[in-house]
Structure formats: structure tokens, C-alpha cells
Amino acid sequence: MKLTCNVDVHHLTRVEGHGNIKIRIQDGKLEEARWEVVETPRFFEAFLVGKKWDNAPWICGRICGICSIGHTLASIRAVENAFGIVPTEQTRKLRLLLKHMETLQSHILHLYFLAAPDFANVGSVFPLIESAPDVVARAAKIKLLANDVCDCIGGRRMHPTRTVVGGFTMLPAKSELVGHKDRLREVMDDLIKTADLFRSFAIPDFLRETEFVSLKGNGDYPFIGGDLISTDGVRKGEQQYREMTNEYLVEQSTSKWSKLSRKSFAVGALARLNNNFEFLHEWAREISLSFGLRPVNHNPYMNNIAQLVESVHVVAESIAMIDELLDSKFSEPRQHVVAKAGVGVGAVEVPRGILYHSYEFDETGHIIKCDCVIPTSQNHANIQHDLQELAAQYAKEGRKDRDIELLAQMLVRAYDPCISCSVH
Amino acid sequence: MAETTARPKNFLGVPVAKPKVAFIELSSCEGCQLQIVNNEATLLDFLSLVQVVNFREAMTEKSDDYDIAFVEGSVTRKDEAEKLRTVRNNARVLVALGSCACFGGVNQLKNRFDLDWVKREVYGNSFIDTDKAQPLEDFVHVDLRIYGCPIKKEEVEKIVTNLVIGREVHHPRYPVCMECKANENICLYDLGEPCLGPITRAGCDSWCPNNRAGCWGCRGPADDANMVQMRKIMTEQGFSDETLIDRLECFGGFKACVDNIRKGQLK
Amino acid sequence: MLFRTLKKKDLPRLYDRLSDGNRIVGPTVKGAEKDGKAIYAFEEISDFNNIHLDYTSTKIPAKKFFMPFRETMASFRMKGKEWDKMVSFNMNSPLVFFGMHACDVNALNKLDKVLLGSHYPMPYYAAKRKNMFIVGIDCIPQPYCFCRSMGSDTALHGFDMFLTDLGDHYFVEILSDTAYNFLRQITNEEPAESDHARYMKVAAEKNRKFTAHVDTTDLTKILDMEFQADVWKKWGDQCLSCGTCANVCPTCYCYGVDESVGLDLSRAQKTKLLYSCNLIDFAEVAGGHNFRPESHTRLKYRYYHKHRGFVEAFEESLCVGCGRCGESCLAGITVPEVIASVRGEES
Amino acid sequence: MGNQIKFTDVMAGRQWRYFRKDDLGAFENTYTAEITAVHKLTAVENLFRIQIVNPEDRKNFTFQPGQFVILELPGIGEAPFSVSSSASRHGDLELCIRRVGSLTNYLFRLERGTHVGIRGPFGTSFPMEQMHGENILLIAGGLGLAPLRAPIAYVQENRNLFNNVDIIYGTKEPSQLLFTYQYDMWRADDVNLHIIVEKGDPSWKGPVGMTTRILEDIFTHRNSEYFRKTYAIVCGPPVMFKFVCNKLNERDIPMQKMFVSLERRMHCGMGKCCRCNVGSTYTCLKGPVFDYWSVMNLKEAI
């Protein structure tokens, strides 16, 4: 039994954005366990008002530097839904491929550069450059490939240039795609090695039952658009996302919080996997089972493993998709866009969970109202409750301050939060 | 941070110190910092050139003893202005990293509105603290700017190499069209699309036009940019002032020009 | 000069012969403008069907193959206080240029004068220029072409063979023995009297089609006299100082040199970048003094160099009248208009 | 197949020192040279002594007074500098360099023994032979003394070939005077040395004002015969040589007998990059030394 504990992490590192962890235990009683978000808000939802539709994807991509592709695609989808534009098969494939590579890039960044140092007991990936150069080189190799494919399809790995409402400004050269396919095949091996690496880590054993929200696949593991679903049995259409997110304000955070059937819910790789396990590529499913990860898993630290599983999934699926693209004859990259009044919602599964963009347009295609719900803001409440539970549990077990601090940090990192994005 | 690959300790016999660098962010998408880690192919060389002592996004250790501070993001709250002043005091060289730091970036789009309205639009009646979004130079002296949204890694590498060996850093003074032609792109205007290439400072290697997307001026104006003519061209090519302003004001680099158009002074 | 004729259907055979073992560059379609007009470019090609011999003019001139926009001039390996310099003139295997218009051939002839013929020849240019084979092709004047005014509508030298379309066959002018040998593998038909007549008719028809003109009478003197004229200011106010005109000009050759240090500090590089005299720092020296600080002084210099300075040095203008600069200039600054205004003619 | 087009190796003959036009490689020749000494002259100017490393090359390297070389620091840049030492001695080259920008700032950090690249010599020179038997006025303002040092050395080495020799040298302040240690030596060679500064300091005993003031002073003591047989070399900022040359012209010294050295931006030194054009005249080929009549005829020269 532990009597006192004082954890105060100011500006948690190796996450995107600014957040603090505070845990205080007094006389064996949990006084406080808080996840505070102090990031400065940027007010995208306000300053988009009055802008024409074509500004939205270009500006909204800038909500986040890590998942700018996801934001851009969600924004484009919202505009297209508002205007009644249905993307062509070719556009859908290319977008998904682009999306997959962002997922891969982001997951690998998180697994190797942000999460792995905790397991290896170092403060950052930098010491590993010396002590485990092959590991770092492997991470760099996978990330480089993912980024190269993003360049090739989206024009730019960050804040993409080719993605526009109606399609693409230009298409990748098929010869490039061929090269990328070969590299993707190679990378599959590297992912297997990544799995071996993570198998050597001790994933903290912590459970707290919660609700998981994600898109629901319709035959495929879902990434862009479709129905919304929760492990507690809620199912809604994309348009009704607000009934899924129920945002509200709390005093400890500049980011909004969300809830659904319970006091909090989780989104992200683990949520997607819990809801769509059956749609995973068989290789990915195999990896998942090898970690004992099967739905519904309630250990938030397993989100790391879910990310690994998804990495395998997207690579496997991308190889197949490139084959299909190579077999097809490329048609016009871009459809003509006619603006009209209306509301459009775009739901996209970005690396950290489900992301919604929603715009209301007047008849000249100017934005009247804009709403973006970011995965990390949906996770904040869940992080808060996890943290409380964890502090209470570990206090009971009488763990050392340092351990609690580390586990608390690892817990927050496991969500791979993108705080600046949650306070957009 | 550990020493990495061996590196010559001098250039042309001039000793080269390994400067301590810090990456610090204010209000931003953190993309510019990420661009630096996005250099998989050259990351190791880059890390052998400098000693990273502060990089919240990537490492836990932090130190206030640094030579060069790369500050990303714009200032949107008093505590950020304070933080910036502290960084200025600690750093020998303060580098504004990216459009947000150089011009306010997309964040400054909110300055178009009354701040109270902005707060209410997003947070309703709850209290939220925010000020206008401003570039670093409104608060402290900036030694060097790295333009772009996002920054271009090749350019950062070049600038950092020059900083490290102590060679002067110069930005191209001509507009993006110059690079666009060198890349043999089809001019966006021939395709019927607007582009700010003729007035925007080059250095991005015409990133957007290379991808058949018109330039939005994220790097701010070229030296002596001919705004009046740019507006004439846009009009002649059938684009409205709104389209022009959308682009000019997107990243904050052309603020003076936008004000002039709104005031009817740019003809 | 020797003359032959070549049946149109035999042209692919000529292409096959030339492409055997050689790289081929020709006019291809690169895209379409908003009104549907094709945009042409000189590109390396691997299929005869991709060559569009009926092209109007390419946006970017052929100079990119002889004077790339960016070219590494030297690289260095640093060794403490010492270093090694490695120079490469970037010679590639020989290049066959299949389908170059007379203006572009003349442009190369003019470049030769400065870059090969002067006191200091330029090896980087020579390395490429000396390793090429040019098949010229006749053209149809476009609204912006004024090559005739500049005396560049026909090429007298600077090509290996030149084709003129006479309906079902080409009239071929042969200049080099290489060309002769290639052609001999396909045809050896002497032109008939009727071909000569037909050739002259085609040429006369072409001449009638020119709509843009530049009056070059006394131009060198006029440019000198009008050095302080107000019209320059008017054009200067329009100019964006963007450098596009120089980049698309087949004869603009000025450049800047940039040196850079490799990230690992053990290598360095010297790079040549094609520049433009319209760019703001073109004539700026250390300490910040700029000899041409205003855009109209730079624009004027460009005209002065092309239409006067070069004439003084080489007895001919540096402009071939291809009209590319005016076509590409977003500010709508065209040579015929500028010259007319300097001459005091209202356009 | 015999279809391959003949390949011309323009690199052939690259290593030949005395080239013909077709040995093109020689036109991109950089001598490796070593900095053998660095003398601090003023707060912003140093004298760099450099020696071409290859003994053969060193022996064969010749230049004329007024010509310049292009100095290269790998990775840093290239820039033109007048050779500021005697053209007849085959020893080290001396370059008097002001610290103003990217290349020069870096150069000032280099130590003895460092290698630099040298191209050249380029450009026209002062026609010293033409001046034999005449009076000479050598007039410099500020850094303009750098290009004058080669003709001064020529005069010293051939003192008997010239009549009256005056050096007039002016700077803004006494602290900016270059080569102060050589003044006595010049005087010893029967050269009239006049130093003037625009603004004196407490220790300054000499005259104060512009170089034109000295000119006026000495002209009152010279007769028309003097002016008929006088050449002038004027180096300094454009405003200065304009005033000086006009003064000389008032005394009926023909413009063809006055020489100035122009400064322009340069990237090649070989009449290619166009950066140094005045009007459309290449400063690197037709200059940097021009007679004043030619300068008057150049558009935008001054």
C-alpha cells in the first residue's frame, strides 16, 4: 500500500502538442489524477467561415502535420458530400492508397520514435541510433517508403498538393508505382521484424472496460466513409456523427471532450480492430493473434500492437491495390465541381482514430458553418478515466513514484495523442 | 544526446563546432518540426551536424542551454509570448521555422474576425483565452527565417549546414516562376488555374506547380514583387479578387497587399 | 548543299536508323491548354508515333539539352585545409534532334557564337553541342512568330538535314556527311524540277502567313538614342521580374553560380543555374549596390543586349523571333510591341 | 551497327597547358593555390599571399597589371579580385581583399596553408608600355589602391622609364589607409605620394578633403607641357573617378589617356554569364580596365 505519490509531468514529451499529467495520492487516497490539455487553440472552425469551398481542404490539412493527408481527405469528402459528388473508382483507390501510406508512416513514427524508447528505457530514439542502429535504420526505411508513396500520389508527404475536391490535379506515373510495389513487398519483412521487436517488450497489463468507436467496414477494413459503430452496439450514419461524438467542454482542457454510451469512449487503431477484426488482411490477423490481440480488447497499451497489425494490413492491401491500378487504364484525374448549398460530412479513419469534418455551404459555395471533430479530442475523456483507474490501481499495488510516472506517460503515449490537432 | 557518425571537425581548416539546437513550438500543426524527422534518408547526417538538446516531439530530455533555437508556430496567447522571450534570451540564433512563425501562417486567418466572435463560434460561452495570431518578429528579434508551409527539407538542410559552418544564408530573391520554368512545368495559367508564383519568393523548387497546383504564396513575397500587375493578371485571366485574396491572405505573408486591396489602394 | 527527296512513308525508317544506338529527342505533346490547344515539349522519345512534326512551337526551347537549367559544374572532396576538385562537362551519348524548326536551329547557331566561338569557349556547352545530330523541319508561322523580321525563318547551317513538307514527300537539304550516309540507307532520290517549284511555292506560302513583324531598321541606333525614353518605364511597371522570358528564350544564356556544402561537410558542389537579367539581383554587387535596381532598367537591358549589344559583337541580333517570351509572359510584354513603342509607333 | 553517331571527346587534351580551341578542358582550369601569408591591413581588409601549388604552373602563370583572378573557395563561392602585386615577379600572388559578403567573410577565417582555387588571369590591363617616357598620375580612393599596386610596382621596377610620378590616395579616415608600411619605400623611389583623408583624427597631420583637392594643389605647380605628356590611372568608387576624370579633362588630358577599372558582379570571368555587362559590354572581357572615353560611351557605366 502506497501512501503518497506526486507525479507532475509538465508538457509530456514524445507526443504531438502540449499536455500535462498530474497525479496526487495522499494518505493512500487518490486525490487527483488529471490529464490536462493546455495547447493553444487555433480556431480553424471559426476562420474557415466565409471562405470558398476550395479553400477548405487546403487550409484544413494544416490542422495537423502528422495526419495532414487524413484531414485533407476528410475535408474533401465533406465538400464532395455536400455537393453530391461521387468520386470515381480510380480516385477512390488512389485516395485509399495515399491514406494507407499515411497510416503506415504515422504508425511507424509512433511505434519506433515515440513509443519504443519507453520500452528500451531511453529518453528518445536518438541514443538508439548508436546502440541499435539496425532498428533505427529499419524504422527509417519503412517510413521513407511510406513517405515516398505519399509524395508520388499526393504530391507531398505533408500538406498534400495534388488532392483536390473532385479528384487529383495529376496522377502518378505508373512506372513509379511499379517501383513502390517492389519496395512494399520488402517492407513486409521489416514489419515482421518489427513484430518480433515488440514481442520482446513487456506490454503493461492493465484493463479498463470502455466503449470503442470507429467506422464499420462493409466487407473491407474501413478507412474512408461509411457507417459509425461502437462496441456497445450504437450504429449511426456518417451524417449523424454528432450523435456519436457529443462534444462538451471541460475546465481542465482547451480541447473538447466526448462521450457516448458511457462516461467516455476510445477511438484509434484498437477501436478499429475491435470493431472490424474480421476484415483485416489475413497476415494482419495472424500477427494480431500472435500477440493475443482479439476483439474486444480493453488494454489501452495494446493500441501499440493494433497499430502494428494495421501497418501489416495496409501494406498488404496496398500491394494488391497497386496491382489493380497498374492493370487499369488511367482516366481523367479530376471531375468538374459545381458548388451548391448544403451540409456535408466526411468521416475518415486517420491513424489516431475517427476524424469528422462537416461544412455547411451557402448557394455560392461559401462556408457558413464548420465543425471538425478530432480523434484525440474524442480520446481525452477516456485517457482521463484510464489515468484515474491506473493511478488508483497502481497506488494500491504500492508501485514506486517513478514507475507510476512512467506508466502514466506510456499510457497517454499509447493513445498516440495529437494534441495540437485536438485543439485545432 | 549521443554522438553519431563521425564527421570532419573542420571545413577548409575552419573548426566547426557542433551547435546545440532546440526545437520549440508555439501555435502550429507541428508539421515543420516533423519535416525534419521526415528526412529519413539524410536524418543521420543531419544529426551528426548538430546536437539536439530540446525536441519535445521526439525526446524526453530537455535543456535550456542551446545555441540555435528553431521556433515553429505563431504567437496566439500571452504565455506563448513569454515563452518566446525566454527562448530569445537563451538562444544565440533564433530561427523562425515555417510560415506560422514567419508570417502568422493559417492561424492569422482568424485575425479577420472580431476575437469575441471567434471564441464564441468554437467554444460557445465558455471561457477561452486567445489573442490575435502574430509572427515571432512582432515580439522578438528574429535572426533567420525558414519559409514555407511546410518547410522544404532540402532547404532546411542547406540552411543548417551554412549556419553550422558559419557561412551566410541567402534566400532566393526572385519569384517561384523562375524555378517553375526550370522544372519545365506547364504554367497553371495555361491550364486555367490561378497561381501566385509570379510574386512569391522562390526556394521551394516550385513545389505546388510541380504538382499542377497553383501557388498559394506560403513563402511570402519575393523581393520587389509586382502586386499591381499580379492583380491585373488575375483579373485578365478571369479570376475574382476573392480568389486572389484567398491566396494572398492564406499564410499571412502578403498582409500589407491584402490590406491595400481591401482599402482599394492597390490598382 | 545536296538535295534529296524522301517519301513520307519512309520517314519512320529514317527514324529507325537514327534511333538505332542513339538517343532521340523530338517534339511531343505534353498536355493541353484550357482551350484544348496542345502544349508541346522537346522530350526524349522511344516511339516514332510520339513525335509530332506538325507542332507549333515548344514552350521550353531546345537549349535545355545543351545548357540545362541546373548543371553541376564541379564537385569537391574536402580534406581538411585541402580539397580535390572533380570537373565533369556532363557529356552524354550523342543526341539526335528529330524535328527542329529553323528558328531553333538559328538560336543554336547564335549560342555557338558566344559559347564556342568567342575567346573562351564553354566546355559544358560544347560537350553536348558537339555530340548531336539535327534533323530540321519546316513550320507554319504562328500569330506570335516574327522570325522573318529577324532573318531566322530559314536556316543555312547548324543542322545535318532539313525536311520541307511537299505533300506526299519531303524535300531534304543535306549538310553533313553523317546525314548523307544515313539518308543513303533509305533513299537516294534526286529532287525533280517539279520539286524545286513546289518547294518555292511552299516557301512563298509560308511567307504570306506571317502576321507579327518587328522593324529592325536602324534598331541599334534607336535603342541607343531612346535609352532614357519613358516607354521603358511603362513596360517596366508591367514586368514581374519573374525571369520567365529568359527561361523560355532559346538564346538567353546568362547564368549564376551557386556553391553548396554537403550535409556531411566532406563534399561540396558548384552548380550553374540559368539566370535572367530581369531578376532583381542580377547586377547587384557586394555591399548592396545594384546597378539595375528598377525593373524597367533590367527589362531595358534585356532588349539592349539582345537587339544591340549582340549586333555590335556578332553582326546579328540575339533574338530569333520565335515569340516564346511574349507568349509566356504573364504580363503580356511582347517583343514586337516593345520595339514598336520604343520606335515611337503606336501599337 | 555503324549507325551510332560519332562521339566528340571535348575533354581530350584537357591536361595540356597551352591549349588550342578544341582542347576545351583547359577552359575550366582551376589552379590549386595555397595561402602562404595573411596580413591584416585594416579592420576590414587583409592582404592574402597565395602561391600556386604546382611549381610548373606557378612558373608559367603570368598576368598584366590591372588584370584580375577569380578566387574560389569550394562550397562557399567564387569572386573576382585584382592582383595586387608585381606582375614581373613569379612569386606569390597578392590579393588585397575587403570583407563584405559571403565568400570574403569566410576567406577571412582561413589560416595559412589552406588551399584555395584560382582561375585566370582575366580581363584587360593598364597599357604600361604605352606610358613609357611620360608623366604618370596614379589616383586611388579607398580599396581602389588594390588594383593600383600592380602598376605602382611596375613603375618602381622601371622608374627610369617614367618622368614625374604622383600617387594620390584618399580614404574616408586615417584608419582606412592601406599599405601604410610601403609609403616610405614608394617615396624613396622618387614618387610623389600624396595622402588625404576626408575626416582626420587627433593624430592626423596630413591634408583633409577629397582627392580632387590634392589634384588642384599639384596642378597649380604643373605647366601645360606636363599635361600634354601625362597618363592617369584612376581607381575607386564610380563617383570618385567621375569627378577626378572630369578634373583631368579640364586640363586637356585626353580621355584615352585616363584609365579606370570598373567593378561589376561576375560569375565566370570569361564573357559567358553576362552578369558584368555594362550596357552590353562585358566588363570581364573588354574591361575591367577601360579608358575613360570608352566608359563615357558605355550606357549605365557610372
Ligand SMILES: Cc1cc2nc3c(=O)[nH]c(=O)nc-3n(C[C@H](O)[C@H](O)[C@H](O)COP(=O)(O)OP(=O)(O)OC[C@H]3O[C@@H](n4cnc5c(N)ncnc54)[C@H](O)[C@@H]3O)c2cc1C
Ligand atoms: C574586376 C574586379 C576586381 C575586384 N578586385 C577586388 C579587390 O582587389 N579587392 C576586393 O576586396 N574586392 C575586389 N572586387 C570586388 C569583389 O569581387 C567583391 O567584393 C566580392 O565579389 C564579394 O564577394 P562576396 O561573396 O564576399 O560577397 P557577396 O555579396 O556575398 O557576393 C556573392 C557573389 O556575388 C558576386 N558578387 C558580389 N559582388 C560582386 C562584385 N562587387 N564584383 C563581382 N562579383 C560580385 C560574386 O560572384 C560573389 O561570390 C573586385 C571586383 C571586380 C569585378
Ligand code: SF4
Ligand atoms: S505556374 Fe505559376 S509559377 Fe509556374 S510559370 Fe505559371 S505563374 Fe509562374
Ligand code: SF4
Ligand atoms: S508553390 Fe507556393 S504555396 Fe507551394 S510550397 Fe511553394 S511557395 Fe508554398
Ligand code: SF4
Ligand atoms: S518581361 Fe514578362 S516574362 Fe520577362 S521578367 Fe518581365 S514579366 Fe517576366
